[in-house]
Amino acid sequence: DTAVSQTPKYLVTQMGNDKSIKCEQNLGHDTMYWYKQDSKKFLKIMFSYNNKELIINETVPNRFSPKSPDKAHLNLHINSLELGDSAVYFCASSQEGGGLAQIHGDTQYFGPGTRLTVL
């Protein structure tokens, strides 16, 4: 069983289009994340959600809008795609901040990544 899944795995689109990436986790975690990996392999946090509430929005253009319909899902919608948006986007989940125990520093488990290419 896949713990963190993302669809699609590859996404090729034209500049100016709008696209979405979906993420689902079946680990029962409270917190989900989106990371961007650029062409130099550098990984940077974009967003994190805890119990469907936005916790981190790390200076990401407002063309990027995450949506968490429930704790198990965190989708990423991108409007007006630009060439610079080409990257690999990773979803992750952890038990960070979970429940009464207020877990911290929990291990983040990553999805397989979505390679977005904007032409």
Add this chain to the structure above:
Amino acid sequence: AQKVTQAQTEISVVEKEDVTLDCVYETRDTTYYLFWYKQPPSGELVFLIRRNSFDEQNEISGRYSWNFQKSTSSFNFTITASQVVDSAVYFCALSEDGDYKLSFGAGTTVTVRA
């Protein structure tokens, strides 16, 4: 400011050689967490180890070992008797207490030649 520094960009070794990957971190928190992840050529990110700041014991898992030294703010990773399947990009990462994110180093690409 970069919180995690992996000074080695690329390392190339011949099979069966040992390879050590350096990781230096920076934080003012007394409680923090350190991680290593592996990214093989297939692209997924594979969790290897998590360490909290209060546990300085070194750890060994098969051919992998980790050396955590708070005095030098380092969390180094050694692969013993490397194999071709160890070829990957290895990332060190830091999570500060209550931070809800990982701060990654730039990664070290390890190439193991047969």
